[in-house]
Amino acid sequence: MPELPEVETVRRGLEPHMRGALIVEAKVHRRDLRFPFPPRFASRLKGQRIEAVGRRAKYLLFVLSSGETWLSHLGMTGAWHVEQGGDLRDGRYYRQPDAPAHTHLNLLLERADSSRVAISYSDARRFGFMDLFADPAGNAFLTGLGPEPLGNEFSAAHLAAAFAGKQAPVKSALLDQRVVAGLGNIYVSEALHRAQISPRRRAASLVGRGGRAKAELEVLVAAIRAVLIEAIEAGGSTLRDFRTASGELGYFQHRFLVYDREGEDCPRPGCGGRVRRIVQSGRASFYCPRCQR
DNA sequence: CCACTAACCTGTAGGC
DNA sequence: TGCCTACAGGTTAGTG
Numbered sequence: 001m002p003e004l005p006e007v008e009t010v011r012r013g014l015e016p017h018m019r020g021a022l023i024v025e026a027k028v029h030r031r032d033l034r035f036p037f038p039p040r041f042a043s044r045l046k047g048q049r050i051e052a053v054g055r056r057a058k059y060l061l062f063v064l065s066s067g068e069t070w071l072s073h074l075g076m077t078g079a080w081h082v083e084q085g086g087d088l089r090d091g092r093y094y095r096q097p098d099a100p101a102h103t104h105l106n107l108l109l110e111r112a113d114s115s116r117v118a119i120s121y122s123d124a125r126r127f128g129f130m131d132l133f134a135d136p137a138g139n140a141f142l143t144g145l146g147p148e149p150l151g152n153e154f155s156a157a158h159l160a161a162a163f164a165g166k167q168a169p170v171k172s173a174l175l176d177q178r179v180v181a182g183l184g185n186i187y188v189s190e191a192l193h194r195a196q197i198s199p200r201r202r203a204a205s206l207v208g209r210g211g212r213a214k215a216e217l218e219v220l221v222a223a224i225r226a227v228l229i230e231a232i233e234a235g236g237s238t239l240r241d242f243r244t245a246s247g248e249l250g251y252f253q254h255r256f257l258v259y260d261r262e263g264e265d266c267p268r269p270g271c272g273g274r275v276r277r278i279v280q281s282g283r284a285s286f287y288c289p290r291c292q293r
Numbered sequence: 294c295c296a297c298t299a300a301c302c303t304g305t306a307g308g309c
Numbered sequence: 310t311g312c313c314t315a316c317a318g319g320t321t322a323g324t325g
Contacts, residue, residue: 002319034319058318077302077318102303187318282297283319
């Protein structure tokens, strides 16, 4: 799925359609995705107004007029689709002319100007999931998450504390959502390349002992922020089945410098190295052994 | 607690 | 074209 920049792009795509809208109809077409839908899910959505469309890490958070928060995680292949107007047939709202395969949830929304919009969620692999709860502070998915990488709490000092004593590779440590929330496999590879840090380094080895002109963790934090900001500005990445919430596909093309570029020349000017692919905790990492140390 | 693996599920790309 | 295998952006349960 979608990592933080893609989820943020989806949020921005959905917000103008959903914020302030009334959920007129809600249909769930199976009992579970990765986890079962919450009890009486559809009926708890129906009749509610959507007051806010937010994001925390890779979670979309819709605040309802009932006071409940509706959470959506896209897993690997989750996608939201928007169809102006909206047409109900046999309990399903069809996009015209082609409904996406694996649509598990359909909503019909009515906005202040009485216009209607059909929103649907599709997810081929069903690694995504949803939840609905009264108290975000008590929700198991949200508690224990690390800071937002683009927020003020994320800093070299935070990483130093999180990495201290960690023998796992920095690649794995950055994928741990308790350390920092929102990074995924692609952007970790990209950020480490920018920071010229090898994904194989033990996390603890990056914790500075002072004396260096610019600590590696400062460089890493800046690289993570820059990569995410640029990706969000590019509108998220278009890759495989990822689409923007408005259904646009191939509208933009974000280029990754090392991800999925095994064997290509290192993009760093003058480096002369070659991008390598290795596997760490079951996931592919791409890096340049020459300039990433 | 830490680190790693397998598992969840479907689609697709690449080799033969 | 068809068949088979490997792999895919995420997270979690289980193992040692």
